[in-house]
Amino acid sequence: MKETEKTFLKKSRKIKNNPWSVVYACLVYIFLYMPIAVVIAFSFNTSRMNVVFEGFTFDWYISMWSNTLLMQAFKNTLIVAFVSTLLSTFLGTLCAVGLNRFEFKLKSLISTSLYIPIVIPELVFAIAMLILFTSVNISMNMATLIISHVTFSMPFVVITVRSRMAGFDKSIEEAAHDLGANELHTFTRVILPMIAPGVLSGAMLALTLSLDDVVVSFFTAGPDSQTLPLRILSMVKKGVSPDVNALSTLIIIGSVLLLVSTTLIQNKLEKEG
Amino acid sequence: MNSENVIVRLNEVEKEFDGVKVVKKLSLDIKEGEFLTLLGPSGCGKTTTLRMIAGFSEATSGEIMLEGVDVSGLKPNERNVNTVFQNYALFPHMNVEDNIAFGLVEKKVPKAEIKERVSEMIKLVQLEGLEKRKPAQMSGGQKQRVAIARALINKPRVLLLDEPLGALDLKLRKQMQLELKHLQQKLGITFVYVTHDQEEALTMSDRIAVMHEGVMEQIGTPDEVYNHPKTKFVASFVGESNILESYVRSVDGDLLHIDLEAGKAALHAKGFGVEEMIYICVRPENVKLSETPVEHFSIRGKVIEHIFAGSVVKTEVELLTGQILKVASHPNDDHVEVGKRVYVHWRPKDAIIVHTVEEQIYNVIEQTTEKLYKEMEGVDEGED
Numbered sequence: 001m002k003e004t005e006k007t008f009l010k011k012s013r014k015i016k017n018n019p020w021s022v023v024y025a026c027l028v029y030i031f032l033y034m035p036i037a038v039v040i041a042f043s044f045n046t047s048r049m050n051v052v053f054e055g056f057t058f059d060w061y062i063s064m065w066s067n068t069l070l071m072q073a074f075k076n077t078l079i080v081a082f083v084s085t086l087l088s089t090f091l092g093t094l095c096a097v098g099l100n101r102f103e104f105k106l107k108s109l110i111s112t113s114l115y116i117p118i119v120i121p122e123l124v125f126a127i128a129m130l131i132l133f134t135s136v137n138i139s140m141n142m143a144t145l146i147i148s149h150v151t152f153s154m155p156f157v158v159i160t161v162r163s164r165m166a167g168f169d170k171s172i173e174e175a176a177h178d179l180g181a182n183e184l185h186t187f188t189r190v191i192l193p194m195i196a197p198g199v200l201s202g203a204m205l206a207l208t209l210s211l212d213d214v215v216v217s218f219f220t221a222g223p224d225s226q227t228l229p230l231r232i233l234s235m236v237k238k239g240v241s242p243d244v245n246a247l248s249t250l251i252i253i254g255s256v257l258l259l260v261s262t263t264l265i266q267n268k269l270e271k272e273g
Numbered sequence: 274m275n276s277e278n279v280i281v282r283l284n285e286v287e288k289e290f291d292g293v294k295v296v297k298k299l300s301l302d303i304k305e306g307e308f309l310t311l312l313g314p315s316g317c318g319k320t321t322t323l324r325m326i327a328g329f330s331e332a333t334s335g336e337i338m339l340e341g342v343d344v345s346g347l348k349p350n351e352r353n354v355n356t357v358f359q360n361y362a363l364f365p366h367m368n369v370e371d372n373i374a375f376g377l378v379e380k381k382v383p384k385a386e387i388k389e390r391v392s393e394m395i396k397l398v399q400l401e402g403l404e405k406r407k408p409a410q411m412s413g414g415q416k417q418r419v420a421i422a423r424a425l426i427n428k429p430r431v432l433l434l435d436e437p438l439g440a441l442d443l444k445l446r447k448q449m450q451l452e453l454k455h456l457q458q459k460l461g462i463t464f465v466y467v468t469h470d471q472e473e474a475l476t477m478s479d480r481i482a483v484m485h486e487g488v489m490e491q492i493g494t495p496d497e498v499y500n501h502p503k504t505k506f507v508a509s510f511v512g513e514s515n516i517l518e519s520y521v522r523s524v525d526g527d528l529l530h531i532d533l534e535a536g537k538a539a540l541h542a543k544g545f546g547v548e549e550m551i552y553i554c555v556r557p558e559n560v561k562l563s564e565t566p567v568e569h570f571s572i573r574g575k576v577i578e579h580i581f582a583g584s585v586v587k588t589e590v591e592l593l594t595g596q597i598l599k600v601a602s603h604p605n606d607d608h609v610e611v612g613k614r615v616y617v618h619w620r621p622k623d624a625i626i627v628h629t630v631e632e633q634i635y636n637v638i639e640q641t642t643e644k645l646y647k648e649m650e651g652v653d654e655g656e657d
Contacts (some may be wrong), residue, residue: 171362174329177349178356179376179427189375193366 036252043245050240061250064243073231074247080142080217080227081210084149089203091150092157096198097191099158100165101173114155125152126219133220140222148220149210156209157202164198197269204262208255278305279341280463281326281431286335288321295321297487299335303431303465308457310466310474313484314510319467322484323433326465327356340430350379354431355424359439361416363408369395369419370404376427394422397456414445421456431463438473450476471511475499483507501625508554508627515557515598516627521549528569528621535592536572540624552627557601559623562590562615570618574598576609590617 046055064070099111117125129148130140138144172194176186192199214229221227226234232244281303288296296318303309311319324330325337328349336343344352355376363372373394377387395401398418408416417437424432437453438446454477457464468474474481475495482492483506491503502508505516519531519538529542531551540553561567562576574590577597586608588600598617602608609615 169360169362171358171360172364174349175356175358175362175423176364176375177329178327179423180350180379181375182350185379190364194364 039245040249040252042242043249045242045245048242050242050245060242060246064246067241067243070228070231070243070247073226073228076142076225077211077228080145080149080225081207084146084153084210085203085207087146088150088154088206089157089199092154092202092206093161093195093199095154096158096161096165097187097195100162100168114158116155117152118155122152122215126216129216130219140220140225142222142225145217145221145225145227148216149213152213152216153206153209156205157199160202160205161195161198164195168194197266200262200266200269204258207258279303280305280339281465282336282338282341283322283326284336284338286322286325286332286337288318288325288330289333295487296325296332299487299489301482301489301492303463305430306461306463307479308454308464308466308477310468310478310481311484312468312471312474312481312511314469316486317484318487319469319484320435323356323435323465323467326431327354327433328352353429354433355427355429357417357420357424357432357434357437359436361408361413361420363416363419363423365408368405368407369400369411372408372419373422373426375423380427390426394426397425398422413441414449417441417449421453425460425462429462431465432457434464434466436468437466439468446473453477475511481511483511485510502554502627505552505554505627508625513557513599513601515555515560517553517555517596519551519553521545521547521551523547530569533572534594535574535596537570538572538618538624539569540619540621540626542626545626554625554627555619555623557587557599558585559619560590560598560600561618561620562588562600562609563618564609564613564615566616567618569621570616572617573614574617575614576611579608579611590615592617 041053042050043060044056044058045053046057046059047053095114099107126148129144129151133140133144172190173186176190181189212229213227214233217227217230218233221230228247232240235241235244279302281301283299283301286296286299287294295316299318299322311322313319321330325332326339328344328347328351331345336345338344339352339354349356364375367375370391374387374391377390382390392404395404398421400415400418400422403411403415406415408419411419420437434453438449441449450473453464466474466477475498478495480492480494481498483490483498485504485506491498491507493501498507498511502511502514508514509516517533517538519533522530522532522537524530524545524547527541527543528539529545530537530539531553532538538553545551572592574592576588577591578589580587580589581604584604585601586604586606588602588608590598590600592598600617
């Protein structure tokens with residue numbers, strides 16, 4: 001038994017050492033990261049044109065701060081992303097806990113209908129939001145933008161939290177009650193710590209979805225609440241200025257830091273959980 | 274019934290799920306400090322009964338009294354009982370100490386006292402050195418100790434245990450059975466223990482309540498339940514047994530001569546008339562085989578198999594009617610060869626008459642109608 005296991009392991013190791021698999025992996029990574037590398041490289045370019053690299057400069061990192069339109073859009077994006085992530089994480093977690101806890105009529109219908117915002121084309125969803133807001137005479141502003149973002153990102157939170165809860169033993173909750181905890185303490189002391197990794201990854205999903213959304217934002221943002229993706233989109237006609245590259249580079253660095261820290265936190269939670 | 278300290282009283286408790294009665298008219302008094310086991314096969318209503326005492330589910334009708342107070346409507350956290358769950362139900366994100374301290378933190382006990390009581394508990398269940406371990410880093414037996422400590426630290430009046438040893442291997446289970454029993458004797462807390470393992474029930478309990486299809490068929494000490502089963506089900510579920518249908522042929526003092534399909538037999542019993550149909554139960558260890566007929570007996574059969582099971586040899590004897598009779602004997606005894614014809618007999622005092630459930634229900638109906646008649650008579654007199 002042991003011998004065959006060993007030879008099997010050796011074989012699988014050999015496949016890993018196949019030189020072609022290394023080449024293939026490199027190609028995949030080049031394909032994935034080339035565009036990002038280009039953006040970072042051109043953010044240091046002295047030329048205004050994103051075509052040839054003429055010389056190295058930090059100028060764009062300074063000038064971008066005085067580009068008020070760009071900065072305003074960036075600020076809007078951060079506000080919308082932050083608020084909508086908080087709201088959708090809160091609502092989505094409550095929804096998941098409720099769906100896990102209670103049995104009621106039409107439960108499967110309700111839980112399936114949560115997937116609709118995920119499944120339908122984003123354009124259809126965006127137009128639906130637009131029609132809804134205009135039909136009740138709400139003009140587009142920051143609030144409509146946030147509501148729309150919460151609507152499409154909440155189902156993702158529900159899904160991640162529910163999948164985290166799926167394997168849980170219901171008697172853990174009963175044990176907490178049995179030991180004297182009321183509903184609130186059962187939630188804060190037992191359920192929440194157990195689902196924390198799911199809540200965190202749901203929040204990360206909601207955040208990234210909100211940060212780079214174009215389609216829904218295009219229809220539901222007001223003139224005073226243009227987000228960064230919309231701003232860049234409108235700049236495309238005249239040519240994207242290099243300070244956008246500089247800002248993008250900063251955003252990439254920020255995202256990587258965020259990703260690393262959440263992974264670390266999640267690993268810690270998993271170890272505890 | 275009333276004189277001894279009754280700590281839990283179930284009075285005609287019933288539970289219905291979707292129109293199906295899983296517990297039927299259950300009345301049971303649990304005395305303070307006793308180790309009571311609810312024994313029965315899966316689906317007999319034993320766990321449901323336990324959950325109703327704990328407060329996880331409400332009785333459809335009837336009343337449950339804890340320390341003389343009706344607890345219907347009280348939530349689990351408002352009842353002075355604690356539960357040990359089958360799959361431990363430990364809080365996975367807390368270490369051993371925090372798990373055990375959970376109930377005390379809820380009660381807002383001062384920190385210093387919590388620390389002291391937790392370490393006391395850890396010593397009691399022999400988990401010293403594992404205080405900082407998480408449930409995922411422990412074995413099944415260790416987890417169960419944490420679960421027991423966590424429930425006991427609240428000093429409950431009654432500890433409810435729902436098949437707590439079900440997930441452990443045989444050897445560990447046997448060891449934990451003894452430990453639990455000793456723990457119960459040491460602490461003097463009432464234990465209500467649910468199991469489907471009759472051997473476990475016999476080993477640990479002061480009293481056993483045998484349940485079958487929602488009905489409590491018998492309650493008594495392990496000795497009573499094993500040696501004097503009242504129903505066919507109890508006889509067949511608790512220990513191995515041979516249940517035989519027979520008719521009374523003649524009565525000779527307290528010796529009853531009976532006819533089985535396979536032949537004649539005899540047993541000690543009183544109060545039965547000729548031609549009455551009775552079910553008798555004979556334990557395998559009481560069945561004897563011989564090559565020559567024995568007085569009062571004429572049952573013949575053929576030895577078909579010997580199974581060596583360590584401390585006993587289990588023999589199967591096929592009667593002329595095709596029924597298989599289980600026989601158990603000591604490995605050092607002489608054993609009749611397989612295929613040989615033998616006579617089957619037992620000491621008349623070793624066979625027990627077991628009533629069927631139908632008979633018991635009939636008795637209950639008879640008693641209640643009698644009671645009703647009496648009450649009606651009473652009312653008539655009052656009117657006069």
